[in-house]
Amino acid sequence: MFYELIAVLVAGLAGAGVVMLLSKTTGGRLPRWLIPVGAGAAMIATSIANEYGWYGSAAGSLPNGVEVVETHASKALWRPWTYAWPMTDRFIAVDAGGRRENAQTPGLYLADLYFFTRWQPTQVVEVMVDCPGGRRADPMGGDGGEPRWREVGPEDSIVAAVCSEARI
Secondary structure, eight states, X not given: OHHHHHHHHHHHHHHHHHHHHHHHHTTSOSOTTHHHHHHHHHHHHHHHHHHHHHHHHHHHTXXXXXXXXXXXXXXXXXXXXXXXXOEEEEEEEEEGGGOEEOSSSTTEEEEEEEEEETTSOOEEEEEEEETTTXXXXXXXXXXXXXXXXXXXXXXXXXXXXXXXXXXX
């Protein structure tokens, strides 16, 4: 976050500098109020680029064996450009490479889910996946009780990621 703030400030200085240079090359014909407008436009453009670039850099830095299974694109009234191009602000990744098979039940795996959200710390949750049954048990609170299974089918993104890795 600190580096993004520095990038926005540098972009503002660069935007003001470009307008000042244009003013000087045109012989001072540009109005002086364009200098802060250029700085503001450069700062807004940098902020937008940082927001849209977050998903690509976060997903690209995932280690081998961890794959993105779901994304969430958001639209916001205070960001009108997101209605034309929705922005990915969170995603779920599964560590299919680090899954652990249940010793008593073949085809039953434990895998870690990672919940990434912009400006939030990453949350890690363990999920149970029944590959032959096409179902998963989402975490209920960690009290050690019986899992509550959801019939999601083999086409569910989390089940598919864990089970496709299991067949290899």
